Amino acid sequence: MARFVIRRLLQSAVVLLGVTVVVFLLLQLVPGDPVRVALGTRFDPQTYEALRARAGLDQPLVVQYFDYLRRALTGDLGVSFRSGRPVTAIVLERLPATLSLAVTAVVFAMLIAFPLGIVSAIRSGSLVDHAARVFSQFGVSVPDFWMGIMGILLFSGVLGWLPPSGYVALTEDPGRWASHVALPAATVGLVTASILTRFIRSSMLEVLSEDYVRTAEAKGLRTRVVVLRHVLRNALIPVVTVVAVQLASLLGGVIVIEVLFAWPGIGRLTYDAVAARDYPVLQGAVLLVAALFLLVNLLVDVLYARLDPRITVK
């Protein structure tokens, strides 16, 4: 197990190196001059040249890249072109907001998707099943920003239950954190729940048709035992992958939702950095997201072995 984890970590490092190259090169292809965006409309040519030199943008690309890589290896992701602050600090301080939103959204999604998926699989063709399918169709087709705005108008405008936007750290005040995270998490969670419900339903249906399920029922086991121990456990394997992929992509920041709800996470940081062509911040944010993605995948592989003894980690 330990050897497996170490090998995977080494592989991850190679992937991350690849990510830095790709991101760095892609940014060069994006049109838009960061210096002009930073200066706005009023400046003189000397000011332009001075800022370009200060940001190191007058150096050849190769020099810029290796300079970046050399510092990145020591944990220094450079300095934000716009704010003049260290990128490592900027990116890390956005992590708690994104983490808390992503985890809450996934938990919320699971709370809906599991009962709904299980019931609609067991009672396939029933009213609940149809309702579940309508729900998941709705969830995947309606744009999340629209759902977010509707949520704000209903829960904040009409009912006045929740604040329309903003952020309070979980560590600062858990109650107020919860009231602020509810709407964005529910908005994101609904989409995730729709996807999950479908997966759970189809995965359950597949397992339900297995011979050992019939055997279990035939030997007189109670339904709850059959469903929970025999069906659900076996149906979980593909579901774990989907949950993990969803979580990982949410950790990358839910750009539209974070912008809409003024949520200070990675997504909003990325959005602002793209608009400002703040390359160092963008590189740092992408690198962090890639690292999180790899980490979640590693955890999933380890989890597989726990869920299904047939899978062994070598």
Added chain:
Amino acid sequence: MSRTRFRLAGATIALMLAAVAGCSGGEGVDVDGNDAAGAGGVLNAAIGGEPDQLDPHKTSAYYSFQVLENVFDTLVEPDANLEMKPALATGWTTSDDQLTWTFTLREGVKFSDGSPLTAEDVVYSYNRIIDEKLNNAYKFGTVKSIEASDPKTVVVTLNAPTPNLLANLGGFKGVAIVQKANVESGEITTKPVGSGPFAVENYSSGDSIRLVRNDNYWGEKPKLDGVRFTFVSDPTVALQNLRGGEVHWTDNLPPQQVPALLDGDDPTVRSVPSTDYWYLALNQARKPYDDVNVRRAIAFALDREAITKAAKFGLATVNQAAIPQNSAFYYEYAPYTHDVNQARQLLDQAGVSGLSMDLMVTSEYPETVTAAQVIASQLEAVGITVKIRTLDFAQWLDEQGAGKFDAFMLGWLGNIDPDEFYYAQHHSDGTFNFHEYANPNVDRLLDQARTETDQAARKQQYDQVAKQIVDDASYIYLYNPDVAQGWSKQVSGYEVRTDRAIRFRDVALAR
């Protein structure tokens, strides 16, 4: 069997509902816990985006200046009519040749950390902008030297008379007086130290900036304990925040709702004409836009009222020149009445038919996108096919810089003295003359007016410039927008300013 299944599902759903119910227990209004008796409270202000940084000399973002207006001071500052009034300087004299300006500083001014603000700080601040070639270095183009002859006196020596020196030194907080220690420690980007009515207490990236009252402020003490700026980019959400009480003030209102909001009294929404102007520019380095008749044809083909209605929901004043009516430099001139026949005739004269025009607009300013559609349909009526290109601002600036456009629409914001915008945009050496307009007569007048110390003569020169620019259709000016801001009933003492400066120093919060 079915009963068990439902119990299982039911339990989970109940759990979920409990979780949601638990979430809804959060309170609505939040005044940040500062509930000390007799205190002035903390005003929550929602602005449309996050400042890139808080160093006034290095940022160019309006979001930064919304905050910094309350933190920093300049030697002089614009009053409600945009006339320069004493701020850190109580008075000034000019030499007979207009080349030496002597400013006397206010007694006992301190930075918010308690250290004194002296003439040396003024010299340091200005030299920092000039030597490091920072954003506003161009405002010091005629400055030869800046010296502190004593702790209370700053002497500015010029290469040429500069009638708009006061506007350059005080027009906005981009030329604010900063503290050397604060700059050298690097803290100025997140925790700047100024001498203004409030001081930055905390900057939480992505979330908020908290200001506290500066007890060392030289002017009348602010009534508020502080101001908390949050960044809400969606105007619908910002308005919802204002209505719900989480926010006391915002300038990020949905434009289509402003006309209705102006009639209501809760929240209070006020709008005043701004000094900004929005315009269409035609690339004179490209054919056929080098032909004045083609440009004039387009100017005649446009119905400015319709454009303004669509782009600003009527919250703007149409104008065929740059300067709005409330300015001392206003020049009434409107030769282009909406006239399709005249436009067609001019195009015929130019020998142009079946013209296809590339119009570049930016999603950064949604009003340009809306206006472009109206402009396209109006130009279609005179046989010009408009191809609208919507770009993000970074790319837009790239294309503009490279001259890759037939036409673009943009605005110029926060204008005070005509030297700045006319020279940059219409002088053949101007830094913003991307449409390559060149008229020797205009160049000569702009050079002359730049150093003309007789105010009446200077006004006359700019009137001639204005007329020539409109006649040449260098820019086809469209409108001066209003600036609309809203605040809750608790807020008193706030005034919307035409230059969009956000000043909270006289504001009180009823509780």
